[in-house]
Amino acid sequence: MKVHVIGIGLIGGSMVLDIKSLHPDATIYGIDTNESHLAEAITLGVIDKVGTFDDLAEADFVIVSVPVDVALTLMPKVLDAIGDNTIVFEVGSTKIPICEAVANHQRRRNFIATHPIAGTEFSGPSAAIKNLFQGKTNIICEVEKTTFKLQEKALDLFRSLGMRIRYMDPKSHDKHIAYVSHLSHISSFMLGKTVINKEKDEQDIFDMAGSGFESTVRLAKSSPAMWTPIFKQNKKQVVKSLEEYISNLTLFKELLANDDFDAIFNEMQSVNKIKEILNGMKK
Amino acid sequence: MKVHVIGIGLIGGSMVLDIKSLHPDATIYGIDTNESHLAEAITLGVIDKVGTFDDLAEADFVIVSVPVDVALTLMPKVLDAIGDNTIVFEVGSTKIPICEAVANHQRRRNFIATHPIAGTEFSGPSAAIKNLFQGKTNIICEVEKTTFKLQEKALDLFRSLGMRIRYMDPKSHDKHIAYVSHLSHISSFMLGKTVINKEKDEQDIFDMAGSGFESTVRLAKSSPAMWTPIFKQNKKQVVKSLEEYISNLTLFKELLANDDFDAIFNEMQSVNKIKEILNGMKK
Incomplete structure (x- = not known):
């Protein structure tokens, strides 16, 4: 299993730590504009190696956990780069803008909009902790716009991290x-x-x-x-x-x-x- | 050692739990207008027995931990009832009114105004917990108005509970x-x-x-x-x-x-x- 995390901080980092525990054979690739965060993430064992956009075509999961403004311009590029069976999700605290940003993308059905209600006040790779999502709610928006097979893949992952799922429209x-x-x-x-x-x-x-x-x-x-x-x-x-x-x-x-x-x-x-x-x- | 606690809740209750741990031979007397709190405090081992105002003449320490409005009318009565070597302190979150209420009492020198900066959001005898005061600040007001010998006795107690002392005037x-x-x-x-x-x-x-x-x-x-x-x-x-x-x-x-x-x-x-x-x- 190949998992890419773009933006290695509290949410993305904690998520891949749990994925690695559940799937020791998975390879965790990290992409981040901050070089020192990449190095730190490798040292801390949060990611296995540095990834590139070229690798995304082979990815099973792509987790986009960047500031919500960055996500708007980044997400279309991520969708351009992925393969047919890749599921991409982002984890931001606003949902209308990101859903609008990808609404007409040809790979919209490979994307699932989520908001895991979990976190601490810390940030960066060192903020990543195990079991952050256990018992927490993951809010999923516009689930019907994601291919059913990829929905299932994402939901299985969220449940394996211990999350309860709640569906909601972006406006609510x-x-x-x-x-x-x-x-x-x-x-x-x-x-x-x-x-x-x-x-x-x-x-x-x-x-x-x-x-x-x-x-x-x-x-x-x-x-x-x-x-x-x-x-x-x-x-x-x-x-x-x-x-x-x-x-x-x-x-x-x-x-x-x-x-x-x-x-x-x-x-x-x-x-x-x-x-x-x-x-x-x-x- | 005889310790009286008037108002058996979070602060007073936690204080006598620690005093009993440090001084197993101490007898802890509880006074409370709430009968069910008295019974609960005995069951929980927070106090040893129910006390009365008549016993206060023999008390070493009297801890008054009641709502700050009640303290204003209660404190003069407590001071009327104590013995020469009793030290009385209260623990409320305001200091000007209580200092004014006792200012002219003939036993003013048996009283020390304190505010232990410790607590939780809970109340009643079941809120009493051990080690609540470890490493916390105890603010003491108008220390010079307390007899030196009784100051020392109170300060020794506060330090034994793990508190740092800070002196401050009531207005500040x-x-x-x-x-x-x-x-x-x-x-x-x-x-x-x-x-x-x-x-x-x-x-x-x-x-x-x-x-x-x-x-x-x-x-x-x-x-x-x-x-x-x-x-x-x-x-x-x-x-x-x-x-x-x-x-x-x-x-x-x-x-x-x-x-x-x-x-x-x-x-x-x-x-x-x-x-x-x-x-x-x-x-």
């Missing part, structure tokens, strides 16, 4: 994901900014911040190069989610300013049910 | 903690609210939310009964921190709406240094 995906993922990143970055701006002495943050602060600003460690194009591509939905978030914060601030502490209590209590929703996530 | 404490703790809780509650309001179908949250969302809304599981009086007591600073947070979010939204993605990138990159600050926290 991009709308929902703005709320449950993109907004979290902005809330975290801006919380970090507010605290850093206030506390000019970082020692104060260090001394006074507990695990609660650490948890809420964890995503502020994320890569701006990865997240800027996501926010750009999903701008409309992200702006909308931000407006609703700001409006909820403003209401809370006003309740506080007006000493309406019964309402403050009720606001918090009604959100407490997130506990059960998150517990559901762990099932 | 309340100002800084609004940013690095209180604001995180509101950002988390309102993020949870925004997502719950949008996603009427909780299955969608369940399916699409990853570890990032889980991390940013973790604090929205916190107890409204504990947090409402904290926000009330620290209202001025919390409102100020919220205004700055809302202003930063609004700026980010405008940059996005105006397609200024270079600025979006720079905003995120400048907050990325939170990584090093948080790494510092783990030392």
Whole structure:
């Protein structure tokens, strides 16, 4: 089995680590514009060798895990280069633009649009870890546009990595994901900014911040190069989610300013049910 | 050694679990208005027996870990009941009001104001865990107002639980903690609210939310009964921190709406240094 990963970071790297464990005979080829990432990926055993676009004609799987803006121009070139039995998927956090970018490509049926809901705040080959996808959801868009035989091949792979599959149209995906993922990143970055701006002495943050602060600003460690194009591509939905978030914060601030502490209590209590929703996530 | 804990939850309960490990001969007395919490605390081995205010005259340590509004009326009564060699401390997340409440009490010198920066989002006796305070900061306010001999006794205890000590005046404490703790809780509650309001179908949250969302809304599981009086007591600073947070979010939204993605990138990159600050926290 020949597996190519284009963009060797957290998602692509973790995926091929698991594929190699499940299929020790597989050869993992890596393609990356960053030469030092290629060398690092070989040293870490994330990939077996450096690949080229010429090799893609022989590939069984091609995993494209690059920033979502890069994917739009790269994907048609990848589809140009693959063979008839190659299945290509990408793993970006927006789905409308990539589905549009390949809509009229003659090899559209060799492509499957996916979003594995998995990750950490780290990036690059050293961020690749085993079992990242165990028990996680993989959202698949426009599955009907992929050749049935190649659908099956991809789905078998995703299931073997431990993923649950959920089908969704690109528009619904991009709308929902703005709320449950993109907004979290902005809330975290801006919380970090507010605290850093206030506390000019970082020692104060260090001394006074507990695990609660650490948890809420964890995503502020994320890569701006990865997240800027996501926010750009999903701008409309992200702006909308931000407006609703700001409006909820403003209401809370006003309740506080007006000493309406019964309402403050009720606001918090009604959100407490997130506990059960998150517990559901762990099932 | 006789240790009394008034309010047997996450902080008080975890503290006496560690004290009992370090001093197996100590007797841990629990006082709580919630009868079922008392029974649960005995079953769980968090306390040895139920205590009364009459016993406080014989106590070595009294730990008051109740909601911050309750502490204001309770603390003078505790100080009325203790003996000359008893040291009393409370562990609330605001420090100005409690220091004012005891300022003129004849037993002020038996009291030490502390804020151990430790916790989880859980509450009640079952939330008590061992080693919660290992490597954490304990902020102590107005240390000079406590009898030196009793200061030493308290500090020895805190160090034996693994805590680093930092001294701070109540005003600075309340100002800084609004940013690095209180604001995180509101950002988390309102993020949870925004997502719950949008996603009427909780299955969608369940399916699409990853570890990032889980991390940013973790604090929205916190107890409204504990947090409402904290926000009330620290209202001025919390409102100020919220205004700055809302202003930063609004700026980010405008940059996005105006397609200024270079600025979006720079905003995120400048907050990325939170990584090093948080790494510092783990030392």
